[in-house]
Amino acid sequence: DQQVKQNSPSLSVQEGRISILNCDYTNSMFDYFLWYKKYPAEGPTFLISISSIKDKNEDGRFTVFLNKSAKHLSLHIVPSQPGDSAVYFCAASGGLGPGGGADGLTFGKGTHLIIQP
Amino acid sequence: SQTIHQWPATLVQPVGSPLSLECTVEGTSNPNLYWYRQAAGRGLQLLFYSIGIGQISSEVPQNLSASRPQDRQFILSSKKLLLSDSGFYLCALGVFGNTIYFGEGSWLTVV
Numbered sequence: 466d467q468q469v470k471q472n473s474p475s476l477s478v479q480e481g482r483i484s485i486l487n488c489d490y491t492n493s494m495f496d497y498f499l500w501y502k503k504y505p506a507e508g509p510t511f512l513i514s515i516s517s518i519k520d521k522n523e524d525g526r527f528t529v530f531l532n533k534s535a536k537h538l539s540l541h542i543v544p545s546q547p548g549d550s551a552v553y554f555c556a557a558s559g560g561l562g563p564g565g566g567a568d569g570l571t572f573g574k575g576t577h578l579i580i581q582p
Numbered sequence: 583s584q585t586i587h588q589w590p591a592t593l594v595q596p597v598g599s600p601l602s603l604e605c606t607v608e609g610t611s612n613p614n615l616y617w618y619r620q621a622a623g624r625g626l627q628l629l630f631y632s633i634g635i636g637q638i639s640s641e642v643p644q645n646l647s648a649s650r651p652q653d654r655q656f657i658l659s660s661k662k663l664l665l666s667d668s669g670f671y672l673c674a675l676g677v678f679g680n681t682i683y684f685g686e687g688s689w690l691t692v693v
Contacts, residue, residue, distance in 0.1 A: 564676015
């Protein structure tokens with residue numbers, strides 16, 4: 466049973482436009498959500514996170530929106546740049562402690578974002 | 583600042599051979615450490631979690647084991663590799679706010 470779903474395996478966006486990556490979850494116990502960016506043959510790097518007590522968090526070009534009632538979150542990248550081309554993972558946590566404790570993070574399968582010039 | 587070192591970066595191993603992947607962290611003490619795996623076409627799967635020396639919990643029954651001989655060292659092992667063990671293995675450090683930071687990863691191909 467996949468608790469975190471990223472239904473778009475890939476997304477192509479023109480440089481300078483907005484990229485919107487979507488993520489859905491099913492576990493109501495999740496209360497912390499994160500986005501990671503991954504280049505080929507490298508470990509994922511942390512981008513941005515949001516607690517369930519908020520509905521929006523912004524960091525530079527990156528904004529994450531959380532809709533708890535719909536169990537949906539999205540990552541907006543504005544404006545999109547060539548260096549944003551990568552695989553983006555959505556992750557969720559309901560555990561206690563650094564890193565989500567014993568439960569760790571639950572990841573989606575990722576969305577491959579391609580920024581076209 | 584905290585850093586995570588993981589090695590080897592890549593390895594090709596025959597079926598039935600042993601495995602040892604090592605991870606060390608710097609800039610922190612008593613860290614929560616994790617091993618994740620990304621198999622082809624799949625997301626990141628939690629394999630092992632460790633809260634301290636000698637304390638390991640396993641999330642998925644498998645052909646792998648983990649050990650934590652020192653506070654900032656985490657080792658992933660196998661006595662006999664299977665083809666299905668191929669994948670990208672990531673050591674990770676838990677930090678404040680339920681966030682984790684990943685190492686560079688180790689590509690394992692079992693042939």
